[in-house]
Amino acid sequence: MDEYAGKMLIQLNINGELVSLAAEPQETLLDVLRDRLGLTGTKEGCGMGECGTCTVLIDDKPQLACLLLAVECQRQAIITIEGLSKGRQLTSVQEAFLDEGAVQCGFCTPGMVLATTALLTENGQPSEEDIQKALEGHLCRCTGYNKIVSAVQLASKKINLSEKHK
Amino acid sequence: MAEASRLLARPDSKASLAAGGTELLPRMKYGLATPQKLISLKGVAAAAPALATDGSVGLDALMTLNAVAASSLVRENTPLLAAAAISVGSNEIRNMATLGGNLCQDSRCLYYNQSHDFQFTAPCFKRGGNRCYFIPEGKKCWAVFMADTAPALICLEAKVHFTGPNGLLTIPLEQLYSNDPLRPVTLAPGEIISRVMIPARPMHRAEAFAKFSWRRGFEFSAVSVAAVLDLEADRQTCRSARIAIGSIAAAPLQAQKAGTVLAGERPNDKVITAAAEQAAMEIRPVPHHGYSRAYLSECIRVQVRRVLHAAMKPFSKHNGRNQHG
Numbered sequence: 248m249d250e251y252a253g254k255m256l257i258q259l260n261i262n263g264e265l266v267s268l269a270a271e272p273q274e275t276l277l278d279v280l281r282d283r284l285g286l287t288g289t290k291e292g293c294g295m296g297e298c299g300t301c302t303v304l305i306d307d308k309p310q311l312a313c314l315l316l317a318v319e320c321q322r323q324a325i326i327t328i329e330g331l332s333k334g335r336q337l338t339s340v341q342e343a344f345l346d347e348g349a350v351q352c353g354f355c356t357p358g359m360v361l362a363t364t365a366l367l368t369e370n371g372q373p374s375e376e377d378i379q380k381a382l383e384g385h386l387c388r389c390t391g392y393n394k395i396v397s398a399v400q401l402a403s404k405k406i407n408l409s410e411k412h413k
Numbered sequence: 414m415a416e417a418s419r420l421l422a423r424p425d426s427k428a429s430l431a432a433g434g435t436e437l438l439p440r441m442k443y444g445l446a447t448p449q450k451l452i453s454l455k456g457v458a459a460a461a462p463a464l465a466t467d468g469s470v471g472l473d474a475l476m477t478l479n480a481v482a483a484s485s486l487v488r489e490n491t492p493l494l495a496a497a498a499i500s501v502g503s504n505e506i507r508n509m510a511t512l513g514g515n516l517c518q519d520s521r522c523l524y525y526n527q528s529h530d531f532q533f534t535a536p537c538f539k540r541g542g543n544r545c546y547f548i549p550e551g552k553k554c555w556a557v558f559m560a561d562t563a564p565a566l567i568c569l570e571a572k573v574h575f576t577g578p579n580g581l582l583t584i585p586l587e588q589l590y591s592n593d594p595l596r597p598v599t600l601a602p603g604e605i606i607s608r609v610m611i612p613a614r615p616m617h618r619a620e621a622f623a624k625f626s627w628r629r630g631f632e633f634s635a636v637s638v639a640a641v642l643d644l645e646a647d648r649q650t651c652r653s654a655r656i657a658i659g660s661i662a663a664a665p666l667q668a669q670k671a672g673t674v675l676a677g678e679r680p681n682d683k684v685i686t687a688a689a690e691q692a693a694m695e696i697r698p699v700p701h702h703g704y705s706r707a708y709l710s711e712c713i714r715v716q717v718r719r720v721l722h723a724a725m726k727p728f729s730k731h732n733g734r735n736q737h738g
Contacts, residue, residue, distance in 0.1 A: 272451070275438075294442060295439045295442060296435055296438070296439055296502075296505075296506060297631055299503060299505060302505055305508075308479075308508040309504060309505045309508060310505055310508050310509050311435075311505045311506070311509065313438075314434050314435050314438045314439070314509065315434065315509070316434070316438075316451075316453070318453075319434075319453050319455040319456075362504065362505070380504070381504050382504075383503050383504065383629050383630030383631075384502065384503020384504055384505050384506060384630040384631070385503075386631070
């Protein structure tokens with residue numbers, strides 16, 4: 248039988264690249280990213296919109312890939328964790344997470360890093376409360392929250408510093 | 414929208430509507446909703462919030478909750494709604510979930526909103542069965558309506574426009590809710606909320622919102638409380654007050670007698686305490702998600718008191734900052 252039966256041809260803009268594929272209408276963006284495109288940086292935690300590990304940036308706003316259908320995400324700019332660094336050059340947010348030791352098992356890290364990236368784009372100098380509010384939907388089962396908050400503060404300093412030097 | 418409404422209204426449609434999808438997709442994953450077709454509103458752009466000449470504010474139901482909370486029009490005219498919108502879920506959820514979707518949320522229960530495959534032998538009332546796992550001797554469903562923007566909008570006396578097979582209709586938001594846990598929202602098949610209209614803000618209004626839950630972004634509210642106090646020209650005497658409480662029944666409920674306690678009074682500490690006690694007395698909360706009735710009653714008392722104090726704070730004589738505001 249036709250392997251495309253019941254599938255929809257869609258075009259996604261992922262990390263600046265246009266990708267065409269045939270997806271089933273019930274496939275989530277998370278399924279497509281991980282299973283079809285091999286972008287396994289985006290994690291599946293609860294699959295129910297509670298834990299934040301599957302966060303991706305859609306038009307610069309953090310959203311949950313487990314609750315988005317791939318067919319709904321056409322014509323939008325999708326950024327996954329793989330799309331942040333330029334080759335081996337990490338972003339300030341990624342460096343700050345490493346410097347502060349904010350990564351333990353690493354499962355929540357992609358979501359945390361993307362949410363932080365979005366936060367710092369909107370608000371260059373977030374207060375501790377702003378950081379907690381922005382990350383409130385992200386579970387870290389290693390419970391390293393303090394280090395993560397310090398990493399966000401460090402990242403905001405790094406970004407402000409590098410902008411001064413420009 | 415009209416097309417979506419037509420498709421949904423067909424008797425054999427078996428279709429579901431998704432705006433943000435944050436309610437429907439988890440329901441589908443748990444097997445609580447099994448639509449054969451899904452109509453997504455993602456392709457429909459939300460209109461910008463509009464201020465009418467009579468001062469009323471119109472919000473597109475497809476606005477995301479973050480867009481509602483960030484709108485300067487909402488923040489200036491109805492800070493209460495901005496506070497309610499920002500209290501829902503997590504930042505990621507608020508970037509997806511819409512205002513209309515929040516208002517149309519289904520009622521929830523610890524034993525309903527989860528996979529039934531291995532834990533339960535027979536369906537509960539809400540799944541079409543004849544038992545309640547939460548209150549085993551219960552003769553009915555005890556699911557609770559937990560949307561946070563609903564109590565806020567009820568206090569603001571908002572109306573909702575909806576498109577449906579019978580054309581465009583408008584009802585007060587309160588009438589959207591049936592207080593029936595099995596079918597909490599009274600919309601008929603094919604009816605879609607398109608707009609939320611908030612009447613003009615009077616000159617002197619005190620308002621506040623509070624959501625109480627143990628684990629903020631990860632949890633629905635144990636109790637959410639909204640209060641609006643319309644003040645006389647002296648900015649001290651309360652002309653009329655509305656207090657609405659969410660997550661304690663199958664509909665957001667108003668504490669009407671507590672509102673009467675405030676009317677005609679200067680809401681000082683004593684009056685506020687009396688109103689809060691009245692609210693806790695007149696509302697009989699449905700226990701839910703591990704919170705007992707006694708605990709929730711106390712939550713209502715404390716949260717109503719806090720919300721009323723927060724609402725009156727800008728009008729306090731000791732608060733010089735807003736004296737001329």
